[in-house]
Amino acid sequence: QVQLVESGGGLVQAGASLRLSCAVSGQTFLAYSMGWFRQAPGEEREFVAAITRGYDFLNYGDSVKGRFTISRDKAKEMVYLEMTSLKPEDTATYYCSAGTTRTALISGQGEYWGQGTQVTVSP
16 A cells, blocks of 8 residues: 655745645555646646656656656655646646556556645636
């Protein structure tokens, strides 16, 4: 079992930056590719970013490319999402996910999910 706990969400103004964190526990940190998804009310869940176990491959959703950066810290067993130039359309609940394969993770089929953290961006 893997436990994922997100934190760092909040209410910010458009143009601001925010860093989300995901604490990973339960199994070997490097056994999983890690990713972030988001879901706004009434919308489908959307892929945001992913990073592979070997740190060698990063993926980003088209709507966040150039603004968001995913990273992971082996020593702290944490995954981060640095968000800059935030827009009102970034408002959503953000979820951390872990998957044994990058393909499964990016398609939303990760084995483990956190409870989510709310990000609200005001105009």
